Amino acid sequence: xxxxxxxxxxxxxxxxxxxxxxxxxxxxxxxxxxxxxxxxxxxxxxxxxxxxxxxxxxxxxxxxxxxxxx
Amino acid sequence: xxxxxxxxxxxxxxxxxxxxxxxxxxxxxxxxxxxxxxxxxxxxxxxxxxxxxxxxxxxxxxxxxxxxxxxxxxxxxxxxxxxxxxxxxxxxxxxxxxxxxxxxxxxxxxxxxxxxxxxxxxxxxxxxxxxxxxxxxxxxxxxxxxxxxxxxxxxxxxxxxxxxxxxxxxxxxxxxxxxxxxxxxxxxxxxxxxxxxxxxxxxxxxxxxxxxxxxxxxxxxxxxxxxxxxxxxxxxxxxxxxxxxxxxxxxxxxxxxxxxxxxxxxxxxxxxxxxxxxxxxxxxxxxxxxxxxxxxxxxxxxxxxxxxxxxxxxxxxxxxxxxxxxxxxxxxxxxxxxxxxxxxxxxxxxxxxxxxxxxxxxxxxxxxxxxxxxxxxxxxxxxxxxxxxxxxxxxxxxxxxxxxxxxxxxxxxxxxxxxxxxxxxxxxxxxxxxxxxxxxxxxxxxxxxxxxxxxxxxxxxx
Numbered sequence: 001x002x003x004x005x006x007x008x009x010x011x012x013x014x015x016x017x018x019x020x021x022x023x024x025x026x027x028x029x030x031x032x033x034x035x036x037x038x039x040x041x042x043x044x045x046x047x048x049x050x051x052x053x054x055x056x057x058x059x060x061x062x063x064x065x066x067x068x069x070x
Numbered sequence: 071x072x073x074x075x076x077x078x079x080x081x082x083x084x085x086x087x088x089x090x091x092x093x094x095x096x097x098x099x100x101x102x103x104x105x106x107x108x109x110x111x112x113x114x115x116x117x118x119x120x121x122x123x124x125x126x127x128x129x130x131x132x133x134x135x136x137x138x139x140x141x142x143x144x145x146x147x148x149x150x151x152x153x154x155x156x157x158x159x160x161x162x163x164x165x166x167x168x169x170x171x172x173x174x175x176x177x178x179x180x181x182x183x184x185x186x187x188x189x190x191x192x193x194x195x196x197x198x199x200x201x202x203x204x205x206x207x208x209x210x211x212x213x214x215x216x217x218x219x220x221x222x223x224x225x226x227x228x229x230x231x232x233x234x235x236x237x238x239x240x241x242x243x244x245x246x247x248x249x250x251x252x253x254x255x256x257x258x259x260x261x262x263x264x265x266x267x268x269x270x271x272x273x274x275x276x277x278x279x280x281x282x283x284x285x286x287x288x289x290x291x292x293x294x295x296x297x298x299x300x301x302x303x304x305x306x307x308x309x310x311x312x313x314x315x316x317x318x319x320x321x322x323x324x325x326x327x328x329x330x331x332x333x334x335x336x337x338x339x340x341x342x343x344x345x346x347x348x349x350x351x352x353x354x355x356x357x358x359x360x361x362x363x364x365x366x367x368x369x370x371x372x373x374x375x376x377x378x379x380x381x382x383x384x385x386x387x388x389x390x391x392x393x394x395x396x397x398x399x400x401x402x403x404x405x406x407x408x409x410x411x412x413x414x415x416x417x418x419x420x421x422x423x424x425x426x427x428x429x430x431x432x433x434x435x436x437x438x439x440x441x442x443x444x445x446x447x448x449x450x451x452x453x454x455x456x457x458x459x460x461x462x463x464x465x466x467x468x469x470x471x472x473x474x475x476x477x478x479x480x481x482x483x484x485x486x487x488x489x490x491x492x493x494x495x496x497x498x499x500x501x502x503x504x505x506x507x508x509x510x511x512x513x514x515x516x517x518x519x520x521x522x523x524x525x526x527x528x529x530x531x532x
Contacts, residue, residue, distance in 0.1 A: 015254045018378075022258035026265055035262070039378035046251045054247075 007053035014045025083322075088156040093325040099332035102320065105249030107308075107336030108256060108344055110193040110387035111186075113367035114435045115307075116348025120356070121209065121365065122295035122436070123288025126279035132297045133345065136304025137337035143305070143312040144321075145330030147450075151457050152321035159318045160404075163449060163481075166456050168470035170477035173405050175449060180401030182442050184418055187394040188227075188425030192432045194387035195219070195226040196368035197380050207429030209363040210291050220427045227426055230388060231419020234395040235412045241396075245389035253339050255375075255382045260347030262374055266354045283353040289363055299504055303436065304341055306507040309443030313511060314450035365433060395419045440503045444492060447507055448485040451514035459519060465526050473529060480521035488514040 018039055025035040083092070119129055155162060164172045199206065205216040214220045233241060264270070269278045280286075288294040311317045312333075321330065351370050355362055358373075367387075371379030399415030425431060431438065460467040470478040492510045495501040501509075 015250060018251075018254050018258050019261075022261040026261050028265065028270075036376035036378070039258070039375055043251065043255075043378050043381060047247070050247050 004053050004057045007049045007056060009049070011046050011049025011053065014042045014047075014049060016042075017045065018042035083156075084158055085161055086157075088322045090325075092323070094323045095325075096329050096332060099320075099324060099329050100335045101246075101249075103333050103336030104253065104339050105246055107340030108249060108252050108386075109340065109390040110190045110367070110383070111390060111435070111439070112256070112340055112344035113193060113348050113351075113371070113383060113386065114189065114365060114432055115439070116345040116350075117352030117365045117367075117370070118433075118436050119295060119300070119345065120284060120349050120352045121289045121363070122292050122299070123286055124284050124295040124300060125286040125297075126276070126284040128295070128297040128300050129284050129346070129349070130279070132300030133304050133342050136301040136307075137341055139301070139305040140308055140312060140337055140341075141331060141333045144317065144333040145327065147454060148312050148315055148317050149321045149324055149327045149330035151315065151453060152318045153324050153327055154457070155318075156322040157318065158322065159315055159453075162315075162318055162453060165468040165471040166452060167478045167481035168476045171470075171481055174482065175446075176401040176404045178445060180398045180418065181421075182445060183394050183398035183401065184422040185425055185431065185438055186442060187230075187391045187398060187419075187422035188428075189431050189435050189438065190387045190391035190394065191227040191230060191423055191426035192223055192429070193367050194230065194384055194391060195223040195426070196366040197371075197384035197387065198222060198226060198368070199366070200368045200372045200380050206364050206366045206369060207433070209289060209365065209433055211433065212428065212430035214427050214429065219429075223426045224423055227419060227423025230391050231395055231416055231423060234392045234399070234419055235415040241389065241392040245393070248385050248389055252382065252386055253344075255378070256339075256344040256347050259371065259375060259379065259382070260343070260350050263347075263350040263354045266357065266374070267350065282357060283350055293502065299502075302504045302507070303440065304337075306443050306504065307341065307439055309507050310446040310450075312450075313507070314443060314446040315453045316446065316450075318453070391422070395422055398422070437503055440507075444503065444506055444510060445489065447510060448488040448514035449481065451488070451511045452481045452484055452518045455515045455518045459515070460522070463519060463523070465519075465522055469522070469526060475529075478525070480518055480525050483521050484514050484518035487517050 021030060021035055021038040021042065024030040025032070030038070083089075124132075157165075160172050160176070163175060196206075199219065199222055202218070202222065204218040204222055207215050207219065267278050267282050269275050293299075306313075324330070348367075351374055352365065354374060355370050367383045368380060371383045373379075375382065395418055396415060398418040399411060402418055403409050403411050403414045456467045466472055469475070488510050491513050492506040495506060495509065496503060
């Protein structure tokens with residue numbers, strides 16, 4: 001369960017990164033190249049985090065139901 | 071009957087009321103609306119407002135009011151009927167007009183969905199085109215201008231159609247996962263355009279909004295949009311779902327009518343923030359090159375957000391096109407249940423892909439969206455009249471079911487005559503398609519009641 005929450009946290013951090021970097025880019029604090037790289041990084045964090053969290057969550061719930069059946 | 075088939079039908083409640091204990095919490099409706107209404111279409115609509123020469127005040131205020139009217143339409147027209155009967159739209163229509171009316175409705179719906187899916191295929195193809203040396207279509211293009219673009223659109227369409235034909239679940243799950251990312255990306259898209267638009271503080275926004283983004287000059291060949299165009303477009307852009315009662319199928323699971331307010335999430339994230347951000351993106355393109363007026367989301371997003379922008383266009387177009395092609399296939403399949411769903415979905419995808427090769431579809435998407443809602447709206451008016459007005463006027467609601475009629479004519483007559491009335495208003499009085507929904511709705515209600523009065527008396531006497 002903790003691992004699932006951690007992965008979800010990674011995913012949300014990805015979204016926060018996308019939002020923060022766009023604000024910083026608009027404010028002129030971050031250069032264009034870094035802005036573009038961090039957008040891709042935020043995107044990767046979101047999809048990796050949320051997909052792995054779902055996978056881990058469904059695996060642990062099926063294991064739990066298997067143990068319950070045993 | 072095959073026991074497995076029976077089980078599926080019971081679970082989905084396709085031909086029975088949803089039991090009270092199977093209703094869903096309000097949060098699921100908030101999530102559903104925010105994911106369904108932040109889609110690839112927003113990347114066309116926002117820029118097309120700029121093409122139509124809307125002014126900043128008109129778009130910023132008109133969208134607020136139009137979206138509020140849309141939310142109120144869901145809350146006070148659709149949801150009360152949905153939770154009273156708890157039936158799918160199709161079963162509801164079957165009770166009113168008989169099985170053949172549903173077939174007719176599905177054919178119209180399936181074909182219209184092919185057009186919407188076609189627009190989404192062209193949005194996705196525009197994302198892929200960033201990596202290829204293809205010529206982008208011009209703003210006034212109706213027919214294809216480049217063979218390589220036609221080939222690209224057909225390839226993307228084929229890929230999307232095959233995925234849709236293979237099943238809905240995986241894409242639906244991916245769309246749900248992608249939805250929060252798309253919302254944040256749309257907001258980031260708007261924010262990242264600010265430096266290019268010369269906006270460096272909140273105080274500068276209003277001035278630049280008027281002078282750089284929504285300047286109020288329409289492109290040649292595109293009608294000038296006013297406050298009223300924006301208000302009615304944002305109200306009626308989803309007319310098929312609220313006034314047209316398409317969302318009866320979703321809201322039959324709502325516990326209370328107040329759940330209709332969940333549509334706020336879709337309207338204000340998708341039809342406000344996303345439209346405004348997409349409009350700002352187009353303004354950046356115009357500022358860089360005033361002669362580059364084409365609306366191609368892929369290159370636009372790529373120039374501002376790089377690879378992540380291309381992904382946004384690709385995913386938002388694909389996750390919209392896929393379920394639409396799937397639903398279109400189901401609608402066509404309902405005509406004859408012996409037809410293979412796989413093949414019918416492929417055919418629907420093929421039709422959508424063929425339509426997508428015409429760039430006029432994307433460049434005139436606002437007209438298409440308005441027309442889509444208008445064509446399906448009369449059935450919503452029929453459902454409204456059947457629910458609220460039949461009994462007070464001494465007539466029988468759900469007449470086809472009560473009398474076991476396979477094709478009860480008044481709904482179909484009301485549908486066809488309403489569309490004829492709207493066509494006359496459009497051709498001879500010059501009323502634009504964006505404004506036809508309102509008079510059309512009243513006409514559909516009146517015609518349905520009038521013909522029901524005649525037919526019900528005639529059938530009861532015989």
